[in-house]
Amino acid sequence: MSEQKAESAQKQQNQSQSQIGAHENAGKMQKVTTQNNNNALELDYLRERLQHLQDSLLKDFKKCINEEIENIVQELRQHELQLNEFRGFAKSQHTNTWSNRIAVTTDTQTANGSVPTEKSKGINPESRDNKLAGKHKKQPRPLPDKVFKIRESYLTALLEVDHMRTIYHIFVAILLMLLIQSISYDYLAEGRVYFGLGTFKSSLEKIEYVFGIWLLEHAVVFLLYYAFKMWTNVRVKLARQPALQSFWSHSCLITYISSQLLFGYVASALCLKLDLTFITASILLLESTRLLMKMHSFVRTNAGRVLAGKLKTDAISGDVDDIYDVQQSAQAIRLPSFSSYLYFLFAPTLIYRDSYPRTTHIRWKFALARFMEVVGVAFFYSYIFERYIRVQYENIGLEELSLRTFVIKLHSMVMPNNIIFLCGFYLILHSWLNFTSELLRFGDRMFYKDWWTSSTYDEYFRNWNVVVHDWLYEYIYKDSYNYLFKGAKLPAMLMVFYTSALVHEHIIGFALKLFFPVMFCFFGGFSVGLIFLFRNASKRVGNFVVWFTLIFGNGLLFSLYSIEYYARQNCPRTYESWTDYFVPTMWTCYNK
Known part of the structure; x- marks a missing residue:
């Protein structure tokens, strides 16, 4: 009996253990199923996000591609328009007709009146002592220089195009209509035609005084050339006496600045003294300002050349006589002729050069x-x-x-x-x-x-x-x-x-x-x-x-x-x- 009871107890224990194992397996299966479902949801979400990202990237990429294509097509159209219509504006950057400046080199620096750098004098800063190199201050970056070349004005080139010339003709027609309107009004309202001559007559009163002052101003400007030449020659003769040379140069500089101030003052005072009209006073003041700028351009450019000649001879080895002869010859070569100065005074530029590009004939x-x-x-x-x-x-x-x-x-x-x-x-x-x-x-x-x-x-x-x-x-x-x-x-x-x-x-x-x-x-x-x-x-x-x-x-x-x-x-x-x-x-x- 005892054995039967033990066997039944064992069976019950085995059944309970099997039931527990089944429950545990069911729980594990449920956990696995839940985890699989969660993983599936995460995969679906990730797949959805990746699909959305792909669509966004493709959309942006298509947009960028379309924008680039439109820009390229627009550039091609503009380039075609330039080639067919605006031919003068379709050149490369390096040979651009409308480029106004070029990078500064040693030659252009010296030729245009700037004092040469140490490299242009034959001195290599890298060969100096480290102590001197440490004390050497960094020089400002050279700025580009003005370049002159044969070229037309912008509007002259643009008016070669039929479309732009049509706009020009429209403005000319409007001007003629206004002139006809003015003539009609004068005739119908006052019984005579003025043509605006009354305004011209009143505006140009005392123009003869302005013309006389203008001639006297040019006489002063002509004297400047010979005064500058005298300063250069005396400076060369004083090359062996640096103290006197410095005194002479500084005295001439003070005289030059004073004469410039006096030149501008006299022109301004005469406008008030003679009670000139707005037009005649504007002519006198603009011409006086133009001549002042011309004189400064000539003196500034050629004074730089004179100083550059001095600096160049400092680096020459030899006795004093050799240095003096080289300096004297250098100064004689650098001085411009009076004809160059005279042409510059009337040329439509304020930048001095010894010569400018010239056309072959007058149109x-x-x-x-x-x-x-x-x-x-x-x-x-x-x-x-x-x-x-x-x-x-x-x-x-x-x-x-x-x-x-x-x-x-x-x-x-x-x-x-x-x-x-x-x-x-x-x-x-x-x-x-x-x-x-x-x-x-x-x-x-x-x-x-x-x-x-x-x-x-x-x-x-x-x-x-x-x-x-x-x-x-x-x-x-x-x-x-x-x-x-x-x-x-x-x-x-x-x-x-x-x-x-x-x-x-x-x-x-x-x-x-x-x-x-x-x-x-x-x-x-x-x-x-x-x-x-x-x-x-x-x-x-x-x-x-x-x-x-x-x-x-x-x-x-x-x-x-x-x-x-x-x-x-x-x-x-x-x-x-x-x-x-x-x-x-x-x-x-x-x-x-």
Whole structure:
């Protein structure tokens, strides 16, 4: 019995163990199934995410490919247009007709008046002692130099295209219509035709005085050549006496600076003394400024050559007589002829060179067409003055002027003032300079670049007036960069801006006989701020900002000067203290 009980107990134990094992196996199977389900879900999620990533990458890739294809097609179309229409603009960067500067080399540095570096004197800085090399200061990076070549102006090349010439014909037709309108109005309203001659007659009063002063100024400019030659010859003779040579050079430098200041002062004082009109005073001041810039260009370039000859002979071994003979011969070779100096005085450039690229002949039809453009724009200016400026502003100070009326006058003159701005560009920088270039067979006609496509103000100022910008770059920016600020570009750039702003304000102030520094504030204030504000903007946004601010700024600029000018004519005032000169007459007229 006991054995039977033991067997049954054993069976029950085995059954319970088997049941427990079955439960454990079922639990394990359930866990495995659950884990498999979870893994399947994770795989599905991962597969879904990978599919989504693949679709995104393919979509972005297709988008990038399509954009690149569109850009390439657009570039091909533009290149085809350039090849077929704008042939002069489809050259490589290295042979670009419109490239204005080249990298500086030792030869170009010495030839253009810069003092040679140590390498150009035959001294290798690496061969120096380590102590001396450690003390040697790093020289500023050489800036590119001006290059002259035979090329046409931008608009001359563009007007070879039929599409651009059509636009030119449209403007000529508008000018003729305005002329016919002016003639009709004069005849029907007043019974006679003026042709704007009354404006010309009143504007050019005392022009004979300006012509006489202009001749005297050229006599002074001619004397400068012989004064410079005398300085060079005496300096060579004093080569054996460095102290006397230094005293002579410094005395001549002080005399030269004083004569330049006196030259500018006399021209400005005569505008006030002779009570010249705005046009005649502008002619005198612009010509005086041009001659001052020409004289400085000649002296700065050739003085650098003279100093370069001295530095070159310092490295020559031998006795004193040999050095003196070499120096004397070097100086004699470097001095330019008077004919080169005379041609430079009348050439349409402010950068001195001994010679310039010249055309083979004079195109008389081209010169006559440019001269007729000068005459046509002059009559158009007369029309703008008689129909807009005088009508709007001649009664300032005599009539009631509320804020509402003042704003209306400003807005009504925005477009006429911008027409004056654009016509002034075309009159001076295209028509007149191309006319004089053709008569002198001056080959390089890059007086401006494509400033209308500028997206920043620094680009606009570089391309707007290349003639003046080249002078500022060569003799203000480069000298400030190399010697004053030791390689710092920002202060050198600001030096250029404020120098140009002061000269512009000086000319306008003395021509109008008033102190009203709107030009200086616009030029040296807002323009400088806009350079840094929109420097990183896209080209389209930048070009829109440049044009919007130009239209608004020029409209406001011309209007404010006109209002102040007529206010001074109609509201005579007394100046009791020096602070009165800083108060606009327009303000005192209506706030007594």
